Amino acid sequence: MKHPPLAALKLSLLLVLAALLLAGGGILWSRGQAQDAGLALQQQRSALNGARQQLDRSRQQQQLIATHLADYQALTARGFIGAEDRLAWIEAAQLANRDAGLYSLDYRLTPRAASLPALARGLPLGQTSMSLTLPLLVETDLMRFLNALKARAPGIYRVQGCRLSHPGDASFEPVNQPRLQAECELLWFTVAVESRTSQ
Structure with missing residues (x-):
C-alpha cells in the first residue's frame, strides 16, 4: 500500500487549518459585535x-x-399672582373710606413675609399686613367700610380682626362728629412669580 506524499498534503493541511482559525476568529468577532449591537439596542x-x-x-x-x-x-x-401692588391696596382703602362716607383713614403696611405653610401648599405665598385706623360715628360705619373695601379690593385679602374703642374720655355731645375709632388689621396675599433665566 502506498502512502500519499506528506509534503504534498502539508500545504493543504496548513490551508485547512488557517481557514478553521479564520472561521473561529470570525465567529468570535461576530458574537462580540452581536452583543454590542444588543446592548446598543437596549x-x-x-x-x-x-x-x-x-x-x-x-x-x-x-x-x-x-x-x-x-x-x-x-x-x-x-393682583393675586405677581408683584405686590401696594399702591392699589392703599387706593382701594381710601376709596372704600370715601364710598362709606367716613371721615379719614390712617394706614400702615409691613414688609411682605412668607405665609404659613398650611396656607401655601407649596406655593411661594406671601402676606403683607395692613393696619388701618379710622374714626367712626357709629358701629355700623365699620361694616359699610369693609363692604366697600370688598367691592374695591384689587387682590385677595383677609380681615384678621378689628377693634373698636372710644378715644379719649369726651362726654357725649349731640354733634355729628366721630366718637369711635376702629383699628383693623388686614392681610393681603400674593403669589410671587419665579423669574426664569434662559441658560
Missing part, C-alpha cells in the same frame, strides 16, 4: 421609553395649563 429602547414618558408628562402639563389658564389669568388680573 440603550436605544431605554432612551425611547424615557422620551415617551417625558412626552406623556409634557402632554399632561399642557392639558393642565389649558384647563387652568383662564383661572390663572383671572388671578393675575386680580
Whole structure:
C-alpha cells in the first residue's frame, strides 16, 4: 500500500487549518459585535421609553395649563399672582373710606413675609399686613367700610380682626362728629412669580 506524499498534503493541511482559525476568529468577532449591537439596542429602547414618558408628562402639563389658564389669568388680573401692588391696596382703602362716607383713614403696611405653610401648599405665598385706623360715628360705619373695601379690593385679602374703642374720655355731645375709632388689621396675599433665566 502506498502512502500519499506528506509534503504534498502539508500545504493543504496548513490551508485547512488557517481557514478553521479564520472561521473561529470570525465567529468570535461576530458574537462580540452581536452583543454590542444588543446592548446598543437596549440603550436605544431605554432612551425611547424615557422620551415617551417625558412626552406623556409634557402632554399632561399642557392639558393642565389649558384647563387652568383662564383661572390663572383671572388671578393675575386680580393682583393675586405677581408683584405686590401696594399702591392699589392703599387706593382701594381710601376709596372704600370715601364710598362709606367716613371721615379719614390712617394706614400702615409691613414688609411682605412668607405665609404659613398650611396656607401655601407649596406655593411661594406671601402676606403683607395692613393696619388701618379710622374714626367712626357709629358701629355700623365699620361694616359699610369693609363692604366697600370688598367691592374695591384689587387682590385677595383677609380681615384678621378689628377693634373698636372710644378715644379719649369726651362726654357725649349731640354733634355729628366721630366718637369711635376702629383699628383693623388686614392681610393681603400674593403669589410671587419665579423669574426664569434662559441658560
